[in-house]
Amino acid sequence: MPAEEMYAKMKTLLRNVVPDVELRYKAELADQINRLKVERNAVILGHNYMEPALYHSIPDFVGDSLFLARQAARTDKDIIVFCGVKFMAETAKILNPGRTVLLPAIKAGCSLAESITAADVRLLKKRFPGVPVVTYVNTYADVKAESDICCTSGNAVEVVQSLHSPTVIFLPDEYLAANVARETGKHIIFPTLGAKRLEFDTSLDYQMVGWRGRCEVHEKFTVADIRAVREQFPDVIILSHPECSPEVVAASDYSGSTTAMIQYIERTSAPHYLLLTECAMGDNIIAAHPEKPMLRLCSVRCPHMNLITLEDTLKSLQLTRYVIDVPEPVRLRALQAVERMIAIG
Ligand code: SF4
Numbered sequence: 001m002p003a004e005e006m007y008a009k010m011k012t013l014l015r016n017v018v019p020d021v022e023l024r025y026k027a028e029l030a031d032q033i034n035r036l037k038v039e040r041n042a043v044i045l046g047h048n049y050m051e052p053a054l055y056h057s058i059p060d061f062v063g064d065s066l067f068l069a070r071q072a073a074r075t076d077k078d079i080i081v082f083c084g085v086k087f088m089a090e091t092a093k094i095l096n097p098g099r100t101v102l103l104p105a106i107k108a109g110c111s112l113a114e115s116i117t118a119a120d121v122r123l124l125k126k127r128f129p130g131v132p133v134v135t136y137v138n139t140y141a142d143v144k145a146e147s148d149i150c151c152t153s154g155n156a157v158e159v160v161q162s163l164h165s166p167t168v169i170f171l172p173d174e175y176l177a178a179n180v181a182r183e184t185g186k187h188i189i190f191p192t193l194g195a196k197r198l199e200f201d202t203s204l205d206y207q208m209v210g211w212r213g214r215c216e217v218h219e220k221f222t223v224a225d226i227r228a229v230r231e232q233f234p235d236v237i238i239l240s241h242p243e244c245s246p247e248v249v250a251a252s253d254y255s256g257s258t259t260a261m262i263q264y265i266e267r268t269s270a271p272h273y274l275l276l277t278e279c280a281m282g283d284n285i286i287a288a289h290p291e292k293p294m295l296r297l298c299s300v301r302c303p304h305m306n307l308i309t310l311e312d313t314l315k316s317l318q319l320t321r322y323v324i325d326v327p328e329p330v331r332l333r334a335l336q337a338v339e340r341m342i343a344i345g
Contacts, residue, residue: 037058045080050308090140094335106322112138141326175242180242239273272295274295278301
């Protein structure tokens with residue numbers, strides 16, 4: 001598609017979101033990326049948190065981490081470019097050892113993935129022998145390798161229920177775990193790491209064991225924010241991601257994964273919607289559905305997702321950088337946990 005055609009396509013969607021001067025520049029970049037993508041037999045996967053000009057121009061598939069993991073598992077391309085963060089690119093590599101997986105910005109991490117190590121999981125397994133470990137996909141490969149099964153925010157409840165186990169270790173997101181515990185009627189404890197020992201009140205009755213990891217974006221939304229927005233917009237429908245605190249989720253009208261939130265907005269009609277998640281997703285919904293009145297709290301941004309740009313994606317394809325590798329013994333163990341999740345849905 002020549003740059004002019006790409007510009008026209010992007011203009012149709014983004015005319016109210018991206019000013020023309022930037023749109024022309026970005027259409028040129030997107031055109032170069034799409035040509036190189038064909039030349040190099042690559043597929044581009046784009047997470048829902050990508051900025052609108054990237055999201056609506058270069059990905060072959062856009063969606064949440066579960067959908068993109070599924071697409072990664074199905075691709076027959078030589079190269080997978082992951083416009084998302086490192087743990088997502090690692091998941092693509094776990095599923096595709098024979099393909100080159102590229103992440104456009106090597107520093108695109110995640111506070112949840114950083115919150116737990118494989119040694120921490122081994123310590124938990126030692127303290128709670130025989131208890132199955134469910135690990136959120138927002139973790140690095142070596143942590144997945146210590147797990148029985150992975151989950152996403154879209155299937156966490158189903159995954160926990162599928163284990164039919166009286167107790168489950170659920171890592172590392174404190175808030176997602178607490179939201180799942182509430183939904184499944186389980187009582188959850190959060191052991192703390194003392195001098196190489198896990199400490200918790202042993203007199204408590206519990207069915208879930210959590211960890212104190214948090215998403216640095218979603219933890220910032222508060223019930224006070226919700227109250228203030230409802231006061232100004234009494235007819236607003238508030239949607240929160242399950243990485244938000246249980247109090248915020250309880251004060252919202254709907255909570256779900258990024259894809260579930262998009263689908264909710266598509267099938268409903270409200271005078272205003274407020275999304276409590278990465279701000280770029282609101283821009284992407286406005287571009288696709290200009291008739292939906294979106295409110296956003298954009299002072300809270302994900303510093304990792306925002307590192308992925310069209311410029312770096314072009315460089316990634318030109319220079320074959322940054323290649324994501326996972327040591328084979330780790331990959332094989334992590335693969336079991338990821339495949340078990342994909343089989344559940
Ligand atoms: S939004 Fe939160 S969970 Fe997602 S990549 Fe950023 S820090 Fe990680």
